[in-house]
Amino acid sequence: MQLSVVGSGYVGTTIAACFADLGHDVVNVDIDQGIVDTINDGEAPIHEDGLAELVAEHAGPDSTGRLRATTDYEELLDTDLTFLCLPTPANDDGSIDLSIMKAGAEQLGETLAEKDDRHNVVVKSTVVPGTTEDTLAPLIAEAGDKRLGDDLGVGMNPEFLREGSAVADFLNPDKVVLGAADDRTRDRMKEVFAPLVERADEPPVVETATREAEMMKYANNAFLASKISLANDLGNICKEHGVDMYEVADAMGLDGRIQRAFLDSGLGWGGSCFPKDTAAIIAAAEAKGYDAPMLNAATEVNDRQPQRFLDLLDRHVDVDGRRVAVLGLAFKPGTDDIRNTRAVPVIEGLLERGADVVAHDPVAIENMRDRYPEIEYADSASDALNGASACLVVTDWDQYEVLDEEFDEMADPVVVDGRHCIDRREGITYEGLTW
Numbered sequence: 001m002q003l004s005v006v007g008s009g010y011v012g013t014t015i016a017a018c019f020a021d022l023g024h025d026v027v028n029v030d031i032d033q034g035i036v037d038t039i040n041d042g043e044a045p046i047h048e049d050g051l052a053e054l055v056a057e058h059a060g061p062d063s064t065g066r067l068r069a070t071t072d073y074e075e076l077l078d079t080d081l082t083f084l085c086l087p088t089p090a091n092d093d094g095s096i097d098l099s100i101m102k103a104g105a106e107q108l109g110e111t112l113a114e115k116d117d118r119h120n121v122v123v124k125s126t127v128v129p130g131t132t133e134d135t136l137a138p139l140i141a142e143a144g145d146k147r148l149g150d151d152l153g154v155g156m157n158p159e160f161l162r163e164g165s166a167v168a169d170f171l172n173p174d175k176v177v178l179g180a181a182d183d184r185t186r187d188r189m190k191e192v193f194a195p196l197v198e199r200a201d202e203p204p205v206v207e208t209a210t211r212e213a214e215m216m217k218y219a220n221n222a223f224l225a226s227k228i229s230l231a232n233d234l235g236n237i238c239k240e241h242g243v244d245m246y247e248v249a250d251a252m253g254l255d256g257r258i259q260r261a262f263l264d265s266g267l268g269w270g271g272s273c274f275p276k277d278t279a280a281i282i283a284a285a286e287a288k289g290y291d292a293p294m295l296n297a298a299t300e301v302n303d304r305q306p307q308r309f310l311d312l313l314d315r316h317v318d319v320d321g322r323r324v325a326v327l328g329l330a331f332k333p334g335t336d337d338i339r340n341t342r343a344v345p346v347i348e349g350l351l352e353r354g355a356d357v358v359a360h361d362p363v364a365i366e367n368m369r370d371r372y373p374e375i376e377y378a379d380s381a382s383d384a385l386n387g388a389s390a391c392l393v394v395t396d397w398d399q400y401e402v403l404d405e406e407f408d409e410m411a412d413p414v415v416v417d418g419r420h421c422i423d424r425r426e427g428i429t430y431e432g433l434t435w
């Protein structure tokens, strides 16, 4: 099938490359010329395991040619179905900011005015219930002079991939949710996903309406974020009682009703999704008069973890004028994404205390340098530790787990671990956040 994907960020690039790999012809539309050129050169614009290989195979020279990118919306006119993968950030009050989605929807509609055949538009972005049918569909229809359900089909297909494992997650989903306003659109969506469902060994396909599809995404993220916050709440209790929350979590996870995943306690959840999506669904609830106490509590626990982390550091060392190593800047391992990373409140706390911060991350340094040009960046964890009076572990990259004699080079070997990464050992003063 001929597909177009509007927005070529973490989700848009990943799904475009994967759909090309599944045999579709895909055009990525983005306003960023740099991203477009990178894809057309056969390179991935973001760091994601397996993505560079897929983009090289399907875009650019010596490729299958099934993937290309453009800044020109007109190029989507030759496609049957468009995925909207535009950002849905939060306003200052936490509510969803739909301005980019609306601008993209309007431009899409204006472009579709030139098309006579029916076109299908599927919202992939995370949007609060009602957005697809009440806001975006009418915008597209009006701008394109289309009749909804007739020459314009509208659907909603939430995305559950994680950064760091985006390609593998997309190609092997636990479920595919197809929300549509009408059967014709849903049938087209099923066609798009048929090769994926076959290759992924028939995962469950949930057929539903757009509102339910929108809410399934928020419910998923709210549950996972709350699960981590509960682990952190329990972990903070454990720490006060000299109990190792990781041992407790392992035992909890043996209960089939609980499961071990997402019980890793520590610095809490960051990233481009959990913080904004939790805030957006709380704001959407409040707009209808409901105060969502569970989700507010999950957020409160999460917001407190960086302060508890810095309090542990304060117990051992006054970092004023001292070199402090921060290991990990990305919001999680496997990505260069620093959106809402816990490294930011940690670095802020260190700068407030007068520390000389030296930071390391395998892939996220360039992104962080834009935000904190004033701190030092080390080429290796070992360089960061050299001469440091404390080491703060913020991201659980595998390469930090094997650090050993590198700690011997510290001026004062205090290690505060926010991610259960480093083993306790002779010669270092070790504090785990919840163990």
Ligand SMILES: NC(=O)c1ccc[n+]([C@@H]2O[C@H](COP(=O)([O-])OP(=O)(O)OC[C@H]3O[C@@H](n4cnc5c(N)ncnc54)[C@H](O)[C@@H]3O)[C@@H](O)[C@H]2O)c1
Pocket: 006, 007, 008, 009, 010, 011, 012, 029, 030, 031, 032, 035, 085, 086, 087, 088, 100, 103, 104, 124, 125, 126, 127, 159, 160, 161, 162, 163, 272, 273
């Ligand atoms: N990042 C994830 O892991 C993830 C997972 C599931 C769902 N989501 C949701 O998917 C959506 C997209 O997230 P993302 O992380 O891929 O965003 P992103 O910021 O990485 O990418 C968005 C892209 O859209 C482009 N863009 C902005 N305005 C445009 C316009 N008018 N026309 C064309 N392109 C435009 C930007 O240049 C950028 O490349 C969000 O709603 C997010 O909540 C994200």
Ligand SMILES: O=c1ccn([C@@H]2O[C@H](COP(=O)(O)OP(=O)(O)O[C@H]3O[C@H](CO)[C@@H](O)[C@H](O)[C@H]3O)[C@@H](O)[C@H]2O)c(=O)[nH]1
Pocket: 126, 159, 160, 161, 162, 163, 164, 221, 224, 228, 261, 262, 263, 264, 265, 266, 267, 268, 269, 270, 271, 272, 273, 274, 277, 331, 332
């Ligand atoms: O046990 C855990 C698991 C995760 N985290 C933290 O939680 C955050 C989010 O991690 P993860 O969920 O692995 O990454 P994301 O890429 O943010 O993926 C989430 O957000 C996406 C965007 O909505 C969804 O598609 C995914 O299903 C959902 O897992 C990170 O800061 C992790 O360090 C923990 O603290 N403890």
